[in-house]
Amino acid sequence: MAAIGNVGYNYLGASGLKVSNICLGTMTFGTCKGSFPVFECNTQLDEKQSHEVLDKYVQLGGNFVDTANVYSKGKSEEIIGSWLQKQERDRIIIATKCRAQMDASDQNSCGLSRRHIVQSVEESMFRLKTNYIDLFQAHAWDNGTPIEETMRTFDDLVRCGKIRYYGFSNVCGWQLQKIVEFAKYNRINQPISLQQQYSLLCRQSEWEEFMVCKNEGLGVLSWGALKSGFLSGKFKRGEKPSKTQSRVGFYNADENVAKQVGLAVVWSDYNENDAYWNLIDKMGKIAAAHGKSIPQVAIRWLLQQDVVASVIIGATSIKQLEDNMGASAGWELSKEEMSALDAASPRMSYYPYDFLWRLNGPDRYNQFNRSIKL
Numbered sequence: 001m002a003a004i005g006n007v008g009y010n011y012l013g014a015s016g017l018k019v020s021n022i023c024l025g026t027m028t029f030g031t032c033k034g035s036f037p038v039f040e041c042n043t044q045l046d047e048k049q050s051h052e053v054l055d056k057y058v059q060l061g062g063n064f065v066d067t068a069n070v071y072s073k074g075k076s077e078e079i080i081g082s083w084l085q086k087q088e089r090d091r092i093i094i095a096t097k098c099r100a101q102m103d104a105s106d107q108n109s110c111g112l113s114r115r116h117i118v119q120s121v122e123e124s125m126f127r128l129k130t131n132y133i134d135l136f137q138a139h140a141w142d143n144g145t146p147i148e149e150t151m152r153t154f155d156d157l158v159r160c161g162k163i164r165y166y167g168f169s170n171v172c173g174w175q176l177q178k179i180v181e182f183a184k185y186n187r188i189n190q191p192i193s194l195q196q197q198y199s200l201l202c203r204q205s206e207w208e209e210f211m212v213c214k215n216e217g218l219g220v221l222s223w224g225a226l227k228s229g230f231l232s233g234k235f236k237r238g239e240k241p242s243k244t245q246s247r248v249g250f251y252n253a254d255e256n257v258a259k260q261v262g263l264a265v266v267w268s269d270y271n272e273n274d275a276y277w278n279l280i281d282k283m284g285k286i287a288a289a290h291g292k293s294i295p296q297v298a299i300r301w302l303l304q305q306d307v308v309a310s311v312i313i314g315a316t317s318i319k320q321l322e323d324n325m326g327a328s329a330g331w332e333l334s335k336e337e338m339s340a341l342d343a344a345s346p347r348m349s350y351y352p353y354d355f356l357w358r359l360n361g362p363d364r365y366n367q368f369n370r371s372i373k374l
């Protein structure tokens, strides 16, 4: 990893693009009622606050901003667009996505069809006030569209210069391998990244998707590093967080919201799970030994996973931003601390992965077998 000041930079997968190892997530920019509950949360930022966060992020050395058409129904992109106009456009790497329904009255305003992808790219460029997008991502797999149609569209968009690179998000192992094989055997531009939920409390992608990334040269952009803020250390065992002061409190105050959001995004019965609190205690001890914070330990643990190119952080204040950026470079968790965190992080083992991993120990490591990278 190369570092400039206190920020590390990595290549994004097997591409020549360099991104800061902390990417600024902008799901917290803008508010919107009636789409997804997260955009109604009290801690969402208005335009002025969002611009302050963006300014500070760039000042601290970041160059990589992640958004999506669906974030506050286009408002996040608009807020970035009004800020981007005042920047040197070429110094910022902009990533956005499409897949979610944008207009309930229009059957074609969702998915990964050629029609919707091309329209989304045009609309995102308009909101972002730019004539190209650096990284365009499929927000999730779409069962309704043949993957061939999606892949050809991404390739065409790269060739005509509207997008520089493309990637996927929220897919499972067989889907990702199919994506990669299609690009490889049709000799079209390859995806360079996978944006996936990944944290000390969400490690399922280690079994399949990250193996594909390692073997095929995709960089992981992890989201949910703090599990919506739960892994920040600011909540106390047995105390219900206030509904208005944090996203975790907002999700958990109302059963309907928690149900709608689902466990994919937030841990909803957090105060009953000892393993989670024991993990936070362990993170607290490691943080104290380094004079760092719990969020910094959570992010640093991710940065030390070889498959991760950049950790997408969320921040609802400058203080949180500075805290999270402090994980980027200049210090490391030791081997022993990484192992202690691994041990404290609750992991399910599933057949056949547990079985295969036991059979394929160090004695089956073959340095000449280039097709398998563990």
Ligand SMILES: NC(=O)c1ccc[n+]([C@@H]2O[C@H](COP(=O)([O-])OP(=O)(O)OC[C@H]3O[C@@H](n4cnc5c(N)ncnc54)[C@H](OP(=O)(O)O)[C@@H]3O)[C@@H](O)[C@H]2O)c1
Binding pocket: 024, 025, 026, 027, 028, 043, 066, 067, 139, 169, 170, 195, 196, 222, 223, 224, 225, 226, 227, 228, 229, 230, 232, 234, 245, 246, 247, 248, 295, 312, 313, 314, 315, 316, 319, 320, 321, 323, 324
């Ligand atoms: N591809 C996808 O499907 C997908 C899904 C989700 C997110 N994302 C991307 O990933 C980004 C980050 O995701 P996320 O927001 O779920 O990340 P996260 O790191 O799990 O949670 C971020 C939230 O935690 C709290 N927080 C952040 N830093 C803190 C600190 N230092 N101390 C205390 N609290 C802190 C803030 O909420 P409060 O202030 O409200 O507590 C913040 O909004 C998003 O903005 C988006 O760009 C992608």
